[in-house]
Amino acid sequence: MRRRRSPAAGDALLIVGLRNPGAEYAGTRHNVGGEAVETLAGGASFKRAPKRIVAEILETDIAGRRAVLAIPMAFMNESGGPVSGLVKYFKVDEAGLVLVHDDIDLPFGKLRFQSGRGSGGHNGVASVMRSLGSQEVWRLKVGVGRPPGRMDPADFVLRSFSAKERPDVDLLVAAAADVLRTFIAGGGEQARQAAGEATRRLGIAE
Numbered sequence: 001m002r003r004r005r006s007p008a009a010g011d012a013l014l015i016v017g018l019r020n021p022g023a024e025y026a027g028t029r030h031n032v033g034g035e036a037v038e039t040l041a042g043g044a045s046f047k048r049a050p051k052r053i054v055a056e057i058l059e060t061d062i063a064g065r066r067a068v069l070a071i072p073m074a075f076m077n078e079s080g081g082p083v084s085g086l087v088k089y090f091k092v093d094e095a096g097l098v099l100v101h102d103d104i105d106l107p108f109g110k111l112r113f114q115s116g117r118g119s120g121g122h123n124g125v126a127s128v129m130r131s132l133g134s135q136e137v138w139r140l141k142v143g144v145g146r147p148p149g150r151m152d153p154a155d156f157v158l159r160s161f162s163a164k165e166r167p168d169v170d171l172l173v174a175a176a177a178d179v180l181r182t183f184i185a186g187g188g189e190q191a192r193q194a195a196g197e198a199t200r201r202l203g204i205a206e
Contacts, residue, residue, distance in 0.1 A: 015068070028161075
């Protein structure tokens with residue numbers, strides 16, 4: 001895989017957790033990216049994004065770096081508009097943007113940090129790539145596993161995690177937040193290694 005540069009010390013950083021808005025989607029597999037970004041925020045309050053961008057943001061300092069944490073308030077399939085609006089407003093280079101999202105092609109409990117590939121069928125990621133006109137964005141994929149039997153993947157990702165799964169999900173989300181902190185402090189290659197180490201440490205993935 002081609003090595004990508006990490007954001008320079010003065011570059012703006014934008015960490016986006018993809019999800020569907022609304023209480024009915026809370027706790028679903030599709031919203032695990034948003035959960036990770038909220039965990040990274042550490043309980044701090046988000047506010048409306050500027051310029052009528054359909055998102056909530058938190059401007060903060062992490063590991064001595066200024067970072068913008070964001071959660072689009074549009075539905076998953078329409079994530080591109082809010083993300084591209086934030087990229088333009090905060091003047092974020094591609095190297096400083098991370099999308100955090102669920103991935104059904106990864107085993108439940110696995111984290112993967114990568115860039116420079118297609119959407120893998122994830123509609124939220126595809127929307128962002130279309131709006132940016134580029135696939136060259138960092139992504140933290142959170143494995144939620146494959147749907148059972150012949151269940152439609154679209155139905156599967158809109159299901160809530162079970163009560164049995166929830167403790168592992170909480171550990172996974174916390175580990176994802178740690179990987180994001182590593183990216184902010186040390187860049188993409190360090191975050192890539194941290195994701196693999198976190199997966200092994202958790203021991204959840206099948």
